[in-house]
Amino acid sequence: AQSVAQPEDQVNVAEGNPLTVKCTYSVSGNPYLFWYVQYPNRGLQFLLKYITGDNLVKGSYGFEAEFNKSQTSFHLKKPSALVSDSALYFCAVRDMEYGNKLVFGAGTILRVKS
Amino acid sequence: NAGVMQNPRHLVRRRGQEARLRCSPMKGHSHVYWYRQLPEEGLKFMVYLQKENIIDESGMPKERFSAEFPKEGPSILRIQQVVRGDSAAYFCASSPSGKETQYFGPGTRLLVL
Numbered sequence: 001a002q003s004v005a006q007p008e009d010q011v012n013v014a015e016g017n018p019l020t021v022k023c024t025y026s027v028s029g030n031p032y033l034f035w036y037v038q039y040p041n042r043g044l045q046f047l048l049k050y051i052t053g054d055n056l057v058k059g060s061y062g063f064e065a066e067f068n069k070s071q072t073s074f075h076l077k078k079p080s081a082l083v084s085d086s087a088l089y090f091c092a093v094r095d096m097e098y099g100n101k102l103v104f105g106a107g108t109i110l111r112v113k114s
Numbered sequence: 115n116a117g118v119m120q121n122p123r124h125l126v127r128r129r130g131q132e133a134r135l136r137c138s139p140m141k142g143h144s145h146v147y148w149y150r151q152l153p154e155e156g157l158k159f160m161v162y163l164q165k166e167n168i169i170d171e172s173g174m175p176k177e178r179f180s181a182e183f184p185k186e187g188p189s190i191l192r193i194q195q196v197v198r199g200d201s202a203a204y205f206c207a208s209s210p211s212g213k214e215t216q217y218f219g220p221g222t223r224l225l226v227l
Binding site for chain 1: 120147157159162169173207213215216217218219221223
């Protein structure tokens with residue numbers, strides 16, 4: 001079965017510093033990986049995805065993610081954090097075995113302090 | 115292009131009542147997914163539908179829950195005889211095909227009293 005793990009419940013970073021939100025995956029076959037962000041009482045917003053190709057994926061709002069096959073990781077990164085980046089971040093993998101549903105990690109709360 | 119629409123945004127029901135949640139996918143999207151976000155449990159898949167067909171309902175509770183996506187109109191998630199444990203945020207997502215990115219609506223927050 002496809003799964004993702006987000007090992008950190010919360011990440012704290014100072015404004016202007018680089019941020020990393022970690023995600024590891026376990027899949028059979030090639031992984032289709034996604035990052036979404038959720039602001040309080042809102043829906044999920046799509047940030048970026050990895051399907052194939054370059055290991056460094058660029059997405060919305062200055063975010064990027066690095067796909068590492070040997071470490072089965074797909075960490076979300078941003079060179080300079082903003083206070084407005086504070087939110088709940090979800091890593092997800094598409095279940096290609098059946099139905100194309102997304103399987104989500106538990107989520108990581110990002111807090112950026114000024 | 116309007117995003118995924120869900121209504122109502124908030125729904126309060128008493129135990130034993132029915133809850134009906136609606137989802138209008140983005141224009142051009144014929145694939146709809148429902149997910150539930152329970153406190154302390156994260157986001158879980160419930161059901162995947164195309165127009166007039168249920169493709170995957172493996173995440174749907176066997177009793178009281180049903181979903182449809184008719185040829186015309188929104189997708190409906192129906193919960194009969196609600197219990198307090200049904201209190202959660204229910205999100206709908208849509209995509210143009212099963213292999214494309216899923217875009218999420220704002221969710222319906224159901225509170226069962």
